[in-house]
Amino acid sequence: MGVDEPGLPSLYDWAGGLVALRRMIDCFYDRVEADDALSGFFPGGVTEHHRGHVTDWWAEVLGGPDTYTQRHGGYESMLRHHLGLAITPAQRHRFATTMSLAADDAELPADPEFRAAIIGYLEWGTRLAMENSQPGPGAVEHAPTPRWGWGVAPPYQG
Numbered sequence: 029m030g031v032d033e034p035g036l037p038s039l040y041d042w043a044g045g046l047v048a049l050r051r052m053i054d055c056f057y058d059r060v061e062a063d064d065a066l067s068g069f070f071p072g073g074v075t076e077h078h079r080g081h082v083t084d085w086w087a088e089v090l091g092g093p094d095t096y097t098q099r100h101g102g103y104e105s106m107l108r109h110h111l112g113l114a115i116t117p118a119q120r121h122r123f124a125t126t127m128s129l130a131a132d133d134a135e136l137p138a139d140p141e142f143r144a145a146i147i148g149y150l151e152w153g154t155r156l157a158m159e160n161s162q163p164g165p166g167a168v169e170h171a172p173t174p175r176w177g178w179g180v181a182p183p184y185q186g
């Protein structure tokens with residue numbers, strides 16, 4: 029169940045759990061590897077290690093198991109990976125739209141409520157990643173891993 033939305037399934041369960049999220053992440057990085065704007069971030073291709081860790085991050089954010097916090101270093105580790113990348117607005121936009129396409133590739137649920145929720149997280153997360161990737165201080169150094177929910181448009185329960 030969602031961490032703070034009693035009576036509603038978590039976004040993680042709605043997506044189809046870890047297997048479905050891994051499918052989305054694989055579709056995403058397969059596209060990234062062929063993308064002129066994004067492939068340069070991953071010289072030599074996107075490793076199995078990276079794909080697995082990012083899947084665990086998304087699973088935790090969407091209300092699944094807290095594996096990323098327990099085993100991969102949590103928020104601080106995710107933040108560290110983005111420091112200094114100097115992500116541009118165009119690269120951020122490409123990243124977000126590519127994930128939306130990957131959700132289609134992976135045949136995640138296509139209902140408006142689920143897609144609105146994950147796109148909301150993507151807009152939020154990519155903008156934070158872009159800000160935190162710029163030179164100089166400014167990033168929030170310690171925080172819990174975020175937990176995302178349905179927001180203002182949960183599944184309709186007439």
Ligand code: HEM
Nearest residue numbers: 069078081082085100106109115119120123150153154157
């Ligand atoms: C919702 C937005 C994002 C999420 C959830 C996310 C998630 C993550 C996570 C969890 C890691 C660490 C993986 C590990 O523990 O090994 C990571 C690393 C990385 N991310 Fe992101 N990221 C986001 C946005 C971006 C954007 C916009 C870019 C670039 C355009 C980017 C580029 C990278 C790169 C290059 C690394 C690996 C750095 C390295 O291995 O040194 N990320 N990301």
